Amino acid sequence: MRIPRSARRLTAAVAAVCGLVLALAPPAAAEPAPVTVEPLPVTAVAPMGAKAAALTARARSGRARSAAPAGAARGEPAGTLAARRFHELQLNLCNSGHAGCYADGLAVYEGGDLIYYLAPDLVTLNEICAGDLPAYLQPSLAEAWPDDWTYSVFYPALNKQTGAPITCTNGDSFGNAVLGRVPVALWQGVNGWAGEYTTQDSGNEKRTFACAYAIGDHLSCATHLSAASEPIALAQCQALMFSAVPAIRSAEGISGKTVVGGDFNLEYDTSDPENAQNCVPGGNTRKGDGDVQHVIFSNDLTFGSTSKYGLTYTDHDGFLVRLTKP
Template identity: 65%
Template sequence: MRLTTVTSLLAISLFPILSTCAPPSTVQLLPDNVIKTTLGPYGSSGRGRTGSTSATSFVELQLNLCNSGFAGCYANGDSIPEGGELIYATGPNTITVNEICSNDVSELQSYLGEAWPTDYTYSVFMPAIDKRTNAAYKCKNGFQYGSAVLGRVEAAKWSGVTAYGGKYTSQDSSNEQRIFACAAATDDHFACATHLSSSSEPMALAQCKALMFDAVPYLQKESGWNHKAVVGGDFNLEYDPDDAENAQNCVPSGWTRKGDGSVQHVVFSSDLKFGSTKKYGLSYTDHDGWLVKLTTS
């Protein structure tokens, strides 16, 4: 009886500590801003499966589609179907995508569903925050502007996805406050997308460190899943060992980074093994598609 009582008291005393663990001070989680969509299998109406049938394959595709409507690289929305066709052709497990509008996400997700017609797909969109209003930053068309992570999970393994999003505590002088979006697909994978400061490399590096050293481990712990993790995005940092703002400086021990030779990077956990990379030139955005092929063994 005494042992049971002591055990119960320990459980009661520990529970508040575990349940009230505060997020790191370098980020601010904004759960009310996150938009999550999950879809069942696409079915037989599409063009057929393009995703790898290998049980050990894991493919990540990074895109910056320049579709805000304001930037000089904007191409009247044509980057969305172009990016979607690349999603369908390459059949990635996860996609991290920057500079899109909230109404673009469903179109991109439909291409992913077509690539994996018997699987579940999800999307997690996080808008940039407008410093002037503290609300979602808007595209020219009035929809929210930001980044998203999309993914697929085999139907037999589908148990849902938990969505996270937030902004960095440190920001540059721009009205567009930089953010991240993350998804924990239950018992399958963890993925994040981000777009870092474009006006200050030191700020971009600080944001990158906040994500990789603080937010990602915190959210992995919150989700209960610390395996098979990828982070992709436009870091606005290049790999240069002679530069203090080297993109490699925000890669934690046990993670590997693969960059496109410019500012897009994919970082992945040690339980994913590197296979190959490929750049895809795109006509309607000023960034290449950046594909990283990995394996789980």
């Protein structure tokens, strides 16, 4: 549903790193606004080796993985540490149990299988339950990269009335996550960050973002923006890209090597004031799936190509962006 443009741009960000809550002030040009912050834990999985990964897969689910989808990239070389391929996979798995696209949890298995076969370096995830990560999604990435570290960070959408996490029908928290891989030789740990947008639509769900900084390697964020108002979705996108991400980079003392993915509920349309391109800062590039999913990355990452993968158990395609990391 489209609502006339009325929301002004929000620039406020908050975060939590390694359990330490940090309040990040908005730029001077923005109107200050209070923001609620919660700590964001990081789940890291050490390299397990190919044999152990195979045993873990069988013990975990007892189900055979489906055949590799057309265009899967299991055989693609990862490259050297100095210049390696750096692929980002965006997935909205519609697994809350509340939406009409819910398919009894099968989207998590389908998404996990796509993660395994494509072996991305990053996965940004929307509409998942907290338990989906340890149950299938992170193990799928760990199996794809058995000799490397993997990590995940999750942050829920929040209930406006209570401030408590929105829950899936199974009782788990419902929200966004970043799932990633770091070569063992480059592993220095991961810091987790999270925040909620001050500009929200009239619904009861407070939209949020989750970010992870793989120390010395890359920063990535995942978000799911307002579905009820394109002006508000754009304001949220601008808050993330023009305020939150720069604030996190400043706090971490980093520049570049940043990837943000998600269901923005915005399309690329130059005739629309709520064009997704309007939340892309200078020095960054956006690639979209032709619909509402987008990936924005800093220009020190080299763009290669994109692919879409049709999924049966969710209403969004899997969207892969192939980058190279110098």
